[in-house]
Amino acid sequence: MSGHSTYQPTHPALQWLEQRLPIGGLIHSSFIAYPTPRNLNYWWTFGGILSFMLGVQIITGIILTMHYTPQVDLAFKSVETIMRDVNYGWLLRYLHANGAAMFFFAVYIHMFRGMYYGSYKSPREVLWILGVILYLLMMATGFMGYVLVWGQMSFWAATVITNLFSAIPVVGDSIVTWLWGGYAVGNPTLNRFFSLHYLLPFVIAGVVVLHVWALHVVGQNNPTGVEPKSDKDTVPFTPYATVKDGFLIVCFCLLFAWFVFYIPNYLGHPDNYIPANPAVTPSEIVPEWYYLPFYAILRSIPNKLLGVIALFSSIGILAFLPWLDTSPVRSARYRPLYRQFFWLFVIAAVGLGWLGSKPPEGIYVILARVFTVYYFAFFLIVLPLLGIFEKTKPLPNSISESVLGAKA
Amino acid sequence: MTTVSSAEHSRRDFLYIATGAVGAVGAAAVLAPLIAQMNPDASTVAAGAPVEIDLAPIADGQIVKVFWRSKPIFIFHRTKKEIEEAQNVSVSSLPDPEPDSERVKKSHEQWLVVIGICTHLGCIPLAHQGEFDGWFCPCHGSQYDTAGRIRKGPAPKNLYLPPYAFISDTKIRIG
Numbered sequence: 417m418s419g420h421s422t423y424q425p426t427h428p429a430l431q432w433l434e435q436r437l438p439i440g441g442l443i444h445s446s447f448i449a450y451p452t453p454r455n456l457n458y459w460w461t462f463g464g465i466l467s468f469m470l471g472v473q474i475i476t477g478i479i480l481t482m483h484y485t486p487q488v489d490l491a492f493k494s495v496e497t498i499m500r501d502v503n504y505g506w507l508l509r510y511l512h513a514n515g516a517a518m519f520f521f522a523v524y525i526h527m528f529r530g531m532y533y534g535s536y537k538s539p540r541e542v543l544w545i546l547g548v549i550l551y552l553l554m555m556a557t558g559f560m561g562y563v564l565v566w567g568q569m570s571f572w573a574a575t576v577i578t579n580l581f582s583a584i585p586v587v588g589d590s591i592v593t594w595l596w597g598g599y600a601v602g603n604p605t606l607n608r609f610f611s612l613h614y615l616l617p618f619v620i621a622g623v624v625v626l627h628v629w630a631l632h633v634v635g636q637n638n639p640t641g642v643e644p645k646s647d648k649d650t651v652p653f654t655p656y657a658t659v660k661d662g663f664l665i666v667c668f669c670l671l672f673a674w675f676v677f678y679i680p681n682y683l684g685h686p687d688n689y690i691p692a693n694p695a696v697t698p699s700e701i702v703p704e705w706y707y708l709p710f711y712a713i714l715r716s717i718p719n720k721l722l723g724v725i726a727l728f729s730s731i732g733i734l735a736f737l738p739w740l741d742t743s744p745v746r747s748a749r750y751r752p753l754y755r756q757f758f759w760l761f762v763i764a765a766v767g768l769g770w771l772g773s774k775p776p777e778g779i780y781v782i783l784a785r786v787f788t789v790y791y792f793a794f795f796l797i798v799l800p801l802l803g804i805f806e807k808t809k810p811l812p813n814s815i816s817e818s819v820l821g822a823k824a
Numbered sequence: 825m826t827t828v829s830s831a832e833h834s835r836r837d838f839l840y841i842a843t844g845a846v847g848a849v850g851a852a853a854v855l856a857p858l859i860a861q862m863n864p865d866a867s868t869v870a871a872g873a874p875v876e877i878d879l880a881p882i883a884d885g886q887i888v889k890v891f892w893r894s895k896p897i898f899i900f901h902r903t904k905k906e907i908e909e910a911q912n913v914s915v916s917s918l919p920d921p922e923p924d925s926e927r928v929k930k931s932h933e934q935w936l937v938v939i940g941i942c943t944h945l946g947c948i949p950l951a952h953q954g955e956f957d958g959w960f961c962p963c964h965g966s967q968y969d970t971a972g973r974i975r976k977g978p979a980p981k982n983l984y985l986p987p988y989a990f991i992s993d994t995k996i997r998i999g
Contacts, residue, residue, distance in 0.1 A: 475858065479858060479861055482861075482862065483861075483865075497865070497867065500866070501865040501866040501867040501868075502861055502865040502866075503857070503860045503861050503863050503865060503866075504857035504858075504860055504861050505861060505865070507857055508857070508858075508861060
């Protein structure tokens, strides 16, 4: 929102700072006076939750780094030292591990919200693409963090994921050797994953700044998909959105605390409490739950290279969503047919996640292939066609009309 | 905005203050473990438990160095001459006045047990060197006598005494 700032500090020290570095004005216009659509529902609070979780992960992560040793013979033991000897080490480790799971849980809700309400449509394409970049960075960070524990799952997940690149023709094997820094996953791999795992969250923080900037330039979407037309359609961010976000962060933390204090190992795999053994592969290699849908897609294609391509395209295709969806109507509230396909998509995504945890045999393979076909068909066939053929419901004239009725 | 009566004002005030108070308690509860984790962990504390040292192998005039809680401890088996040198000094002339009797255990005057860290800036002084038959610190030239007391140089205090006790005539427990 460019133009004259409404921020007028009263205290002389704040005026002095404002003339030299207008950070007060920036915070005021971005998070206090910022006009927010008045009809946002709780699905819009997950952006704030994600920022909060990024802070939690960075703080717990930096503290864990004070006690962790990134060397193949010492790493596993250093994690156990954290759990047993370091004051509140058990709490920090469980916060960080379960925090990653909560981070992904929030990001999936955030993404589904965007898909349902058409938040990826013009003029928010760049906002959406920055989000896809953030999601990819999160996946890389989470993967490398899991490897650092150097348990059996850590080691073999690292082996499997880095081996994906060997599917690339001609240069694949060289790339894998380059990633490993050796002839197999080993100490060089662990060290570089540690370095990058420390780095990427700060890259995420930087891209989050771009993401929020892109958001503030175009303004938030809202459940009707109708842009704000007047001041009656918006309320100041503080206190309305601030308190709404804060309330849901508290509720979210209750769920987070439930995992951390009562079932801290529920989402993890027991095999990761076995120190890494390069000579023995566990009977099942399974990634953490937040990667399972893509794992299922990878396994449903019987060809190595095509499976890898399917895996990466299943994420990459998200970036094209603004152009694949041809409908001029944003919100699924007014798109009854799209809504049904959307929920089928959610079922397919969750179903793929469940199937990713199952052994790749029998009915699981068949179902995974069906869901994979639907996954890609949703983006490549359903969305382009719906825009042409769907009969949408009439949109409200304005946000305030939809909230307050016609007399608004 | 419609005006509100002062009773409703105070209810909002109460809610703000109550929320702020709970938030402050919550913030303190969050910060406490984040700060406490930097304190020595359980294994470090366990490694800092008292150590028992056998004095029998230490010859007359020999100084032995052991570690307790990561600090060097000098155990000095003093000869008669070294004990007399320590006792015959005028206490008030010392930079850090302390009689020898307060630096050793009764009826064990031949044993001097001190922390081997120069009280100036933390280097380990060198044994059997300097003008006073005690220690000489090569970093800035502090000199200690046969009772580990500072005699010359920038160090402000005598070598510190660790907590220790004789569990027999030939064994001490440090810590």
